[in-house]
Amino acid sequence: VDASYNRINEVEDQVKAFLTLDEENARKQAKELDGKLSAAESLLFGMPIGIKDNIVTKGLRTTCASQFLSNFNDPLYDATVVQKLQEKNTVTIGKLNMDEFAMGSSTENSSYQNTRNPWNLDYVPGGSSGGSAAAVAAEEVFFSLGSDTGGSIRQPAAYCGVVGLKPTYGLVSRFGLVAFASSLDQIGPITRSVEDNAHLLQAIVGHDKMDSTSANVEIPDYSESLKDGVKGLRIGVPKEYLGEGVSEEVKASVKEALKKFEELGATWEEVSLPHSKYGIATYYLLASSEASANLARFDGVRYGVRAENSDNMIDMFKNSRAQGFGEEVKRRIMLGTFALSSGYYDAYYKKAQKVRTLIKQDFEKVFEDYDLIVGPTTPTPAFKIGEETDDPLTMYANDILTIPVNLAGVPGISLPCGLSSNGLPIGLQIIGKHFDEPTIYKAAYAYE
Numbered sequence: 001v002d003a004s005y006n007r008i009n010e011v012e013d014q015v016k017a018f019l020t021l022d023e024e025n026a027r028k029q030a031k032e033l034d035g036k037l038s039a040a041e042s043l044l045f046g047m048p049i050g051i052k053d054n055i056v057t058k059g060l061r062t063t064c065a066s067q068f069l070s071n072f073n074d075p076l077y078d079a080t081v082v083q084k085l086q087e088k089n090t091v092t093i094g095k096l097n098m099d100e101f102a103m104g105s106s107t108e109n110s111s112y113q114n115t116r117n118p119w120n121l122d123y124v125p126g127g128s129s130g131g132s133a134a135a136v137a138a139e140e141v142f143f144s145l146g147s148d149t150g151g152s153i154r155q156p157a158a159y160c161g162v163v164g165l166k167p168t169y170g171l172v173s174r175f176g177l178v179a180f181a182s183s184l185d186q187i188g189p190i191t192r193s194v195e196d197n198a199h200l201l202q203a204i205v206g207h208d209k210m211d212s213t214s215a216n217v218e219i220p221d222y223s224e225s226l227k228d229g230v231k232g233l234r235i236g237v238p239k240e241y242l243g244e245g246v247s248e249e250v251k252a253s254v255k256e257a258l259k260k261f262e263e264l265g266a267t268w269e270e271v272s273l274p275h276s277k278y279g280i281a282t283y284y285l286l287a288s289s290e291a292s293a294n295l296a297r298f299d300g301v302r303y304g305v306r307a308e309n310s311d312n313m314i315d316m317f318k319n320s321r322a323q324g325f326g327e328e329v330k331r332r333i334m335l336g337t338f339a340l341s342s343g344y345y346d347a348y349y350k351k352a353q354k355v356r357t358l359i360k361q362d363f364e365k366v367f368e369d370y371d372l373i374v375g376p377t378t379p380t381p382a383f384k385i386g387e388e389t390d391d392p393l394t395m396y397a398n399d400i401l402t403i404p405v406n407l408a409g410v411p412g413i414s415l416p417c418g419l420s421s422n423g424l425p426i427g428l429q430i431i432g433k434h435f436d437e438p439t440i441y442k443a444a445y446a447y448e
């Protein structure tokens with residue numbers, strides 16, 4: 001914990017990964033744990049961790065990087081994942097910056113500050129879990145938690161050269177994760193190595209009666225088969241993932257990775273996910289629709305800062321929302337409200353649900369013959385701060401290779417697979433069958 005705060009003092013004014021630091025409490029907790037070290041049962045005992053600021057932490061400010069929650073200083077409960085980490089005696093160092101309500105791909109939608117990519121401070125760390133990835137890459141914490149609705153763990157992990165897993169939908173409890181798009185949101189671990197990632201996942205998984213979408217499945221030991229190697233593993237490489245729009249450098253790194261998998265005894269073949277090209281359109285209809293419903297609770301009464309000087313109740317709602325939400329959040333609420341409104345519902349929302357099923361079936365079909373799907377995490381490495389902020393559609397395109405995974409509910413990891421010519425990390429994405437995180441980890445470990 002000392003090392004963690006020393007490093008934070010050294011680099012945080014440049015990286016700006018944290019929205020809230022909890023130094024006094026963390027040091028106190030660490031002191032207490034010092035006395036119990038001999039009885040430590042978990043590898044995570046005493047480990048400093050950072051938590052994305054859309055995960056509720058009892059007594060510790062939780063803002064979702066929104067002005068609307070700037071006064072949410074004293075949450076009354078811990079998210080299930082935070083409670084589980086506490087049982088393992090990790091030490092929470094602070095809360096990490098993100099795009100407001102997890103909407104974005106660069107952390108520039110935070111209403112507080114820009115987080116910078118530790119590899120080159122002129123570049124974005126990715127998003128929405130940009131603070132979570134940057135803090136791990138800058139060695140401010142050993143691990144962090146992020147959340148991934150359309151790529152928000154894997155894309156920043158790729159941009160910052162760290163390891164990030166989006167677990168199977170339902171594997172990790174969403175209780176205490178501020179909801180963005182409930183049918184897609186998953187919390188997951190961001191770490192420096194695959195092995196660390198497996199240990200952190202182990203600590204946060206499991207059925208939770210507080211989340212009705214939490215899966216009641218048997219939990220494997222994720223580190224048990226980690227070192228088994230990839231001999232005989234069959235890998236599918238979607239041609240859409242190495243096609244138009246993906247930079248030559250990224251393609252070359254992924255091809256190098258495939259060569260390495262071959263040398264390690266796996267085989268690969270080209271496959272197709274034909275509906276993945278509709279992923280972005282489908283995602284932005286569904287995720288925005290769900291967001292428009294989920295964010296209705298932020299009205300200045302039940303949650304959020306209340307606008308002053310309103311004449312009546314309706315004005316008070318309107319003013320609170322107008323002042324509290326940033327531009328991107330408003331854009332999503334409007335899009336979602338439109339897509340769900342009568343007369344448009346069938347044409348947009350319902351159609352998007354049908355295409356979601358087709359995307360899911362694409363994955364199921366490939367997984368009949370292959371153990372894993374491998375491709376890039378993102379079409380390009382990180383871009384410069386400010387470069388894509390004027391054009392939401394260009395920003396949305398960052399997630400073209402990660403979104404289909406959320407729509408299908410399957411797990412996916414991003415891990416580093418080389419550097420671009422300007423010295424920025426490139427991410428390799430490994431996608432598995434539902435609840436088959438062990439095979440993903442095995443392949444990622446063998447590659448790493």
Ligand code: GLN
Nearest residue numbers: 102103104149150151152
């Ligand atoms: N970038 C995507 C979006 O803006 C994904 C965000 C996420 O996964 N939370 O919605």
